[in-house]
Amino acid sequence: MVPFLADSGSFYDEVLRELVFVLGAALFVANAYALYRRRADSEAAVRRTVARSRPGSPVRGNRRSDDTDLPQAPLARTVTYMLVGFFVMIAGLGAVLNK
Numbered sequence: 001m002v003p004f005l006a007d008s009g010s011f012y013d014e015v016l017r018e019l020v021f022v023l024g025a026a027l028f029v030a031n032a033y034a035l036y037r038r039r040a041d042s043e044a045a046v047r048r049t050v051a052r053s054r055p056g057s058p059v060r061g062n063r064r065s066d067d068t069d070l071p072q073a074p075l076a077r078t079v080t081y082m083l084v085g086f087f088v089m090i091a092g093l094g095a096v097l098n099k
Contacts (some may be wrong), residue, residue: 017099021092027085034073035082041072 024088
C-alpha cells in the first residue's frame with residue numbers, strides 16, 4: 001500500500017490547523033496595520049473634504065453623499081478584531097504544536 005495514502009486523514013487535519021493559525025495571524029496583522037494607518041487616513045479624509053468644498057472643484061457635486069467608506073478605522077472595532085485574531089492565532093499555533 002502507498003504510505004502517503006494510508007495517512008491521508010492527518011494531512012487534512014494539519015492543513016486545517018495551519019489555516020486556522022494563518023487566518024488568525026492575517027486578521028491580527030491587518031487590523032494592526034489599520035490601527036497604524038489611522039492618523040494618515042484621517043488626514044487624507046480631511047484633504048478630500050476640503051477639495052469637495054472648494055468652489056469649482058471637479059469632484060464637487062459629482063458623487064453621491066452616502067459614501068460607505070469610513071474616514072478612519074474605528075478604534076474599538078479594530079482593537080476587538082485584533083484581539084480575536086490574536087486568540088485565533090494562538091489557538092491555531094497551539095493546535096499545530098500539540099498535534
